[in-house]
Amino acid sequence: MELTELINHIKVIQVAGNVQRKDVSGIEHDSRKVKKNSVFVAIKGYKTDGHLFVMDAINKGAVAVVVEENNNIPDEIFIHADIAKIVVHNTRIALAQLSKGFYKDPTSKLKLVGITGTNGKTTTAFIIKNIFETAGIRTGLVGTIANYIGSEKIDSKLTTPESNDLNDLFLQMINSGCENAVMEVSSHSLVLNRVYGLNFSAAVFTNITSDHLDFHQTFENYLNAKKILFDILPSDATAVVNADDESSHHIVSDSKAKVITYGKNENSDYVISSIKYDLNGTSFKITCGGKSYEVQTKLIGEFNAYNSAAAFAIADQFNIAKEKIIDGIKSTPFVPGRFEVIGSGKKKAIVDYSHTADSLEKAILALRQIIGDDRQLVTVFGCGGDRDKTKRPIMGKVATELSDFVIITSDNPRTENPIQIINDIKKGVIKNNFIVIENRYEAIKYAIQKSKEDAAILIAGKGHETYQEINGVRNHFSDQETAREFLS
Secondary structure, eight states, rough: BHHHGGGGGGGOOOEEEEEOOOOOOOSSSSSGGGGGGEEEEBOOOOOOGGGGGHHHHHHHOOOOEEESOOOSOOHHHHHHHHHHEOOOOOOHHHHHHHHHHTTOOGGGSEEEEEEEEESSHHHHHHHHHHHHTTTOEEEEEEOOOOEETTTEEEEEESSSSSSSHHHHHHHHHHTTOOOOOEEOOHHHHHTTTTTTTOEEOOOOOOOOOOOOOHHHHHHHHHHHHHHHHHHHHOSSEEEEEEEOOOOOOOTTTOOOOOOEESSTTSSEEEEEEEEEETTTEEEEEETTTTEEEEEEEOSSSSHHHHHHHHHHHHHTTOOOOOOHHHHHHHOOOOOOOOEEEOOOSSOOOEEEESSSHHHHHHHHHHHHHHHHSSEEEEEEEEETTTTTTHHHHHHHHEEEEEEEEEEESSSBTSSSOOHHHHHHHHHTTOOEEEEESSSHHHHHHHHHHHHHHHHHEEEEOOOTEEEEEETTTTEEEOOHHHHHHHHH
C-alpha cells in the first residue's frame, strides 16, 4: 500500500516533508524494527518515549514518522531526509488505524471473540478455541501463554500485543484459513488503545477483583477499563457476562450488543448447577432454553465450571450444535499452569497461575474441598515486583488463614528487592504457620520434601511461565519442572 493512500486512515493535524508515492514496507512502533520504507509511529511507553528514537527511525530508512509532539525534531530534518513528518493528536490511535489499513482490516473477515476479566481469561479462551475446532472451524488465539494460528504456536510476551502486531497476526490467521479467533483482552490494552478499531463479534466478561492498581490507581478505573470492550461492541455483537459478579450490570450498562448471562443465578440465560470436582476433573449441569445438559471437563474447580459455561454460551450463540460444544469442553486439555496437577503418588503438587488475592483464595478453597480436612495443604507463593503492591498483604492473609502451612518465596521480583516484597506480604499475616524461603527452587523443594506423605502442595503465582525475572533478566525456571524433580 502506498503511503499516500495509507495516511488517509488517520486524522492528520499537520504534515511536513515529503509524502512520497512509495509502497510502505511495514508499520513499526519499535525503532529497532524499522526497515527501509517503514512507517515509524512514536508512542509513549511505560519506561521510555518513542519520540526519543525518531532519528534512529530516520537513519534506518523510514518513509514517514508519526508523532504527537511537533517540536522535538525540526521540520528541516524531515525535509532534508526527504521523508514525511505526520503530526496527530494520539499516536496510539494512529498506530491502530494505520495497522488496520495496512493489514487490510483483517478482523472484518474473522468472527472475533474478546475475553476480559481478572481471572479465567486464558482458560476460557482455550476452551472456546477447542469447541470451535471440535466443530471443524479453524481458529486462532491471542493470549497470555502463547498465540496460535490454528495449531501453530507463536510465543507471546504480552497478554494483548500492540495494535500493529495484532493486525499482522490476524491477517496471518486469515491467510492460513482461520474463520474464527479468540483473544484475551487486558485492561491495559483497552486503556492504551491496542484493540482500537478491531471488529468484535462477541465479548466475555468473566469476573473482576482488585488487580493492576499500580497502573489504574483505583478499582473504579480498573472496572471502567474492562467496560471499554463492551462499550465498543456493535449492535449485532453478543456480550456474554457472569451474572454472579456484581459488576456485570455496570460492565454492560452502555453496551449496544445483545446481552447474555451465565452463572448460578436462576435468572441467568445459562444456569450452572450441580458442580462436582476432584483431582480428575469437574462435572456440572447447564440449563438453557428450557433444557439441561450434563457437562464434563478435565479442568478442576468451580471456577472452571464458570469458564466452561462462558465458553458454552459463546459457542451456543455462534449456533454450534450442543453435542459439539459438550465434546469440545470435555476434550479441552489441561491449560498449562492453570490448576495443573503433578505427581502420580499420594503426594500431589498443583501449579496454578493464581496471582491475585481472589484467585489464590479460590484455588486454596477448591483444593481444600477436594482433599478434605484430613490431608495437609501447603501453599508456596510470592508476589511479582513492579506490580500492584496493595494485594501483597491480602494474599499473605488469605494464604496463611486457609492453608495448613505456607512458604512465602520469590515470584518475579523484576527490579524490586525480593525481601521487600516478602515483607509486604508478611504485613497481612496473622497466623504463625509460615516460613520464608526466598529462593523459589529451594521453597518448592522444602514444601515437597518436608510435607506429609499425602499432602497437596499448591504452587501459586507463575503458572505457565518458564522463567524468573530478576533485575530485568529472565532466567529459565519452571514450577512444573521443579515439582516433578522432587516428586519423582
